[in-house]
Amino acid sequence: MKHITAAVTAVIIAVLASISYAESVTDKRGLTLEGAKKVIAATVAEAKRVNAPGGSIAVVDDGGNLLALERLDQTFAASANISIGKARTAALFKKPTKLFEDVIKGGRTPMIALGGDLQNFTPLQGGIPIEWEGKIVGAVGVSGAASAQQDEELAIIGAKSLDNMEMAGMTNWHAPLPVTYIESQKVVASFTKGAVLVGEDENMMHAALNYMVHASHRDKPGVVEVHELDTDIVYVLKGSAQLITGGTPVGTKTIAPHEFRAPTVNGGETRSLVPGDVVIIPNGVPHWFKEVEAPFDYYVVKVR
Amino acid sequence: MTTKLPLCLTMGMALLATVAQAQLIEKTALTLEGAKKIAAVAEAKARAEGARVVIAVVDEGGSLLFLERLDDTQVASVNVGIDKARTAAIYRRPSRVFEDQVKNGRVSALALHGAVALQGGVPIIVGGKVIGAIGVSGETPGQDEGIAIAGATVAASFTKP
Numbered sequence: 001m002k003h004i005t006a007a008v009t010a011v012i013i014a015v016l017a018s019i020s021y022a023e024s025v026t027d028k029r030g031l032t033l034e035g036a037k038k039v040i041a042a043t044v045a046e047a048k049r050v051n052a053p054g055g056s057i058a059v060v061d062d063g064g065n066l067l068a069l070e071r072l073d074q075t076f077a078a079s080a081n082i083s084i085g086k087a088r089t090a091a092l093f094k095k096p097t098k099l100f101e102d103v104i105k106g107g108r109t110p111m112i113a114l115g116g117d118l119q120n121f122t123p124l125q126g127g128i129p130i131e132w133e134g135k136i137v138g139a140v141g142v143s144g145a146a147s148a149q150q151d152e153e154l155a156i157i158g159a160k161s162l163d164n165m166e167m168a169g170m171t172n173w174h175a176p177l178p179v180t181y182i183e184s185q186k187v188v189a190s191f192t193k194g195a196v197l198v199g200e201d202e203n204m205m206h207a208a209l210n211y212m213v214h215a216s217h218r219d220k221p222g223v224v225e226v227h228e229l230d231t232d233i234v235y236v237l238k239g240s241a242q243l244i245t246g247g248t249p250v251g252t253k254t255i256a257p258h259e260f261r262a263p264t265v266n267g268g269e270t271r272s273l274v275p276g277d278v279v280i281i282p283n284g285v286p287h288w289f290k291e292v293e294a295p296f297d298y299y300v301v302k303v304r
Numbered sequence: 305m306t307t308k309l310p311l312c313l314t315m316g317m318a319l320l321a322t323v324a325q326a327q328l329i330e331k332t333a334l335t336l337e338g339a340k341k342i343a344a345v346a347e348a349k350a351r352a353e354g355a356r357v358v359i360a361v362v363d364e365g366g367s368l369l370f371l372e373r374l375d376d377t378q379v380a381s382v383n384v385g386i387d388k389a390r391t392a393a394i395y396r397r398p399s400r401v402f403e404d405q406v407k408n409g410r411v412s413a414l415a416l417h418g419a420v421a422l423q424g425g426v427p428i429i430v431g432g433k434v435i436g437a438i439g440v441s442g443e444t445p446g447q448d449e450g451i452a453i454a455g456a457t458v459a460a461s462f463t464k465p
Contacts, residue, residue: 032375056368065379066358069371073335077367084368 031059031130031138035162036067039130039140042161043154044070052145055154056083059130061138064088071144079144085122086155087141090129092118094136097127098152126151128159137162190215191237191297199302212302219294224249224265226286228258230302234279239296244268244288245281262286273298334363334428334436338462339370342428342438346455350374350440357442357451358385361428364435366390366418374442381441388425388452389439394418396434399425400449424448426456431463 036059043057054075059067064087071080089097100123104111115121125148127141140158142151182197190197199212212230218241226249247268255261265286273279281287283304289296339361346359356377361370368386373379391399395416402421405413413421423445428436440452 033372034375037372061379063379065373066371066382067373069368070336070340071367071369073337077363077365080368 028062029132029135029137031061031067031132033067036138039158039161040068040070043140043142043158044072046154046157047072047145050150050153052150052154054079055145055151056080056143057154057158058083058087058141059138059158060084060087060091060141062091062136064091064139067138075144081120082122082124082143083126083141085120085141086124086127086143086151087139088120088127089118089122089139090127090141091136091139094129096125096129096152097123097141098125101125101148124148126155128152128155130159130162132162187215191217193217210304212304214300214302216298216300218289218292218296221292222289224252224262224286224288226252226260226262227283227302228260229283229304230258231283231304232279232281232287233301233303234273234277234281235299236273236275236277236279237297237299238275240275240293241273241289241296242291243271243273243279244290245271245279245285247286249286264288331364332430332433332435334361334369334430336369338459339436342455342458343370343372345458346438346440346451347372347374349454350451353443353447353451355443355447355451357440357448358382359451359455360385360389360439360441361455362386362389362393362437362439364393366394366437369436377442384420384422385424385439385441387420387439388422388441388448389437390425391419391422392425392427392437392439393434396427398427398449399423399439400445403445424452426452428456428459430459435459 039059040057043055047055054072056069056071056075056079058069058080061067066084066087069080069084071077086097089100093100100111104123111123114123122141124143126143127139129136130138130140140155142155142158145151145154180198187197194217195215197213197215218239244265245268247265249260249262249265251264252260252262265288268286268288270290271279343359343361350357350359351374356374358371358373358377358381360368363369366389368389371382371386373382388399391402395402399420400423402413402416402419403423406421413419424441425437425439426449427434428438438452438455440448440455442448
């Protein structure tokens with residue numbers, strides 16, 4: 001009988017567990033020591049950049065409990081505990097601590113008494129919550145810099161640094177952009193007159209913002225071009241041309257921001273381009289398709 | 305006369321400097337860099353043992369210089385770790401001394417101001433002087449202290465050559 005009861009109980013627990021998991025508990029992200037150290041490193045780097053006279057930097061988890069702390073040399077000793085208090089206050093209220101300083105300054109003096117129940121309640125500017133995917137996972141508190149204002153500025157830089165953290169070993173991680181696919185028919189059609197394949201205008205209004213792709217076509221010579229920002233990577237597909245690079249453009253006009261054109265150039269190097277050739281023209285280098293045997297088709301990647 | 309006045313001033317300042325020397329004392333102070341070196345060795349030992357601990361390093365005055373809580377360490381250890389370090393720093397001896405005193409019947413050691421009678425705080429000594437302390441909390445008292453000692457030992461390398 002005892003065994004049966006135990007078995008029944010086990011079954012009930014198992015069933016309840018599967019039913020109530022979703023409603024009784026929830027998954028959440030917690031800040032690791034590794035993450036806390038990165039926040040501190042970013043804050044310290046900023047403190048050095050702006051020549052802050054010192055600083056204690058504390059990082060707490062979402063429960064307001066200290067994960068890591070560093071007090072820079074020559075920083076007054078009391079700042080250590082104040083930075084913990086700022087971080088703890090920001091984490092437990094999920095708000096920048098400046099808010100409390102402002103509210104109290106604005107006349108709501110009784111709020112100071114919160115300190116009685118909340119260990120280390122510190123309503124002083126310089127505590128900033130740390131967010132990850134829209135959730136508060138902790139906070140950073142800074143004390144001992146040049147001013148309360150600078151304390152906060154440093155804390156903001158530190159809190160933001162979490163967004164830049166490496167994901168699974170990736171550096172320069174960012175939200176992935178959509179993959180671009182252009183059908184061969186459209187590409188061929190673009191070459192018949194020449195067209196921009198990717199990047200709609202001179203300002204590169206493409207999601208990536210740092211490259212454009214042109215399906216270029218020429219029936220006659222062009223003018224001297226200088227791109228202040230863009231490097232052209234050219235692959236010749238059809239026809240041939242004389243390309244002059246370098247030299248000094250004569251009669252230069254600005255046709256768009258960072259874009260210059262001229263009717264001719266003094267000096268420069270001449271090359272004959274044929275299908276299969278690749279040319280890379282760095283930004284700022286004048287270039288001119290002086291003679292063209294039409295149709296001259298070439299694929300260009302413009303890198304900014 | 306005009307040449308004598310600067311001479312008098314120089315002599316006066318030299319005299320003041322000697323006096324000032326008697327009024328001040330040269331001290332060795334722990335830097336953040338030093339604190340990090342100590343904590344790094346303690347952390348390495350903790351990781352090797354699979355210990356989940358808080359490692360706190362305080363200066364000579366018992367104020368926190370550096371702290372790290374290894375992942376999955378009980379949060380209560382934060383304050384216990386700081387307390388142990390402060391005890392070792394301001395009383396200039398391992399915090400174990402007070403735990404032993406209490407165990408051996410000197411219960412009044414619990415009343416010592418600013419001290420916790422808990423094993424795991426170890427002074428950082430350079431040139432025979434206590435310049436700070438390391439406190440470890442999270443595992444058993446013996447293991448905590450072992451990790452703290454590993455860290456504090458690094459200070460031997462801080463002595464001027």
